[in-house]
Amino acid sequence: MRRQAVQRTKESGPGGPRGPVATRAQLLDAAAVVFASRGFHDATVREICRAAGANVAAVSYHFGDKGRLYSAVLRETGRRAALIAAPVRDAAPANPPAKRLGAFVRSMLSMILAEGPASLHGQILAREMIDPTAALDQVVAEFMRPQAEHLQGVVRELVGPKVPAADVRRLALSVVSQILFYKHCRPVLERLYPGECPGAAQLDELTRHITAFSLAALRGLARPGSKRRALEP
């Protein structure tokens, strides 16, 4: 009663190297949902298959085992994240750095604050950060490192050439930390300030706040001597 004669593609001949795509794709979608809500270890193959309307043996048949299914989901995660982030990085490199910083914050926040199916992969990434699996290396290399280097470039433009590279890196981390916070600490925020937890509707407001906070900090620290002043009480 759960799957009524799933649509089968006609081009899936038995001789072709690729079998019917339906079950495999449904398995991937269902796995993303379950992995996102339960985590890798707590997610069960049976629950994934039940959600996909497939037999328990389907995971073993189509992916080999649970771990390789997770890897496939995470590969899709990285692919989607890169698709969202790449255009923001490449577009309008001649824009003023303040504007580019705002665009970066907004695109990353839109991933963080996503709701519904779009939020699945962000949730999986958040779990992967605290409880990494072997698949994290690939995500860092393909998605996070380009993001980090882009942001460092923007920060460099804002603070000028005199600031050491190590400081630029720390400054960039202070920016992203404000964004990721609303993903990692959402359960805490929901309990601290019930009812006013930022969702997709607050994208504009949050973008404005984080960008303004970061710009004020970067401009203040770029002024020579201000760093020392900020330190001494």
Place this chain on the structure above:
Amino acid sequence: MRRQAVQRTKESGPGGPRGPVATRAQLLDAAAVVFASRGFHDATVREICRAAGANVAAVSYHFGDKGRLYSAVLRETGRRAALIAAPVRDAAPANPPAKRLGAFVRSMLSMILAEGPASLHGQILAREMIDPTAALDQVVAEFMRPQAEHLQGVVRELVGPKVPAADVRRLALSVVSQILFYKHCRPVLERLYPGECPGAAQLDELTRHITAFSLAALRGLARPGSKRRALEP
């Protein structure tokens, strides 16, 4: 061979409501280690009991079940965190707000960057934020809310009375986010910049950076009109 005639307290009479403390305490310590490294679901009662040198039935006998053992660990977590944070909040309320901000950042960072046994409860808290259990409510109420309100008080002093309360809250969140980042994203940092991941040795440097960044932002935003200027490109 693992536990040689554990020290038994004389005052543990059968009539008293509390039995011998040894096994129970060792169970608590071992559970903190295992819960911190594996998470609640992936941690097994058998591993905890093995680490504690106790029988598998000990958890059921002393705590009822695995869930109540976890609650007991988290209660201890909140207690220790409050013990570290409370003196920083209460001490020297007459100090200049910049200095109090630095003290707050430092005390929180010292928990975040802790290594060895001291890091266990921070690790457990980090997990609880992403994968909350029913026990998170108590931790938020007893530890995190006082911390948040203290920080908002400091921020209020720094930005003056004209800034709306909602903005003060967002500003305070931008400060703590920079601190928690080094806990939540440590696995990512280790892969992005191998070998130079901040540990307890970088406590001073990180405190300086986050405090300076936040102070520059707060002072910049406190200047009237600066917020609008920061927004427009």
Place this chain on the structure above:
DNA sequence: CCCCGGTTCAAACAGTTGTTTGACATTTCA
């Protein structure tokens, strides 16, 4: 027609999980 590669299925597999059991040990109080 029948066979064949690809796919699905119910059933079973071996292993691990949290928890319980009943016997045994130790201590305390009468």
Place this chain on the structure above:
DNA sequence: TGAAATGTCAAACAACTGTTTGAACCGGGG
């Protein structure tokens, strides 16, 4: 000493885990 409370233990429990098995199904090509 005897009885009762308190704690510990090896063993077993039922439930669940990921994975495998062998039979069934299905569409086309011989």
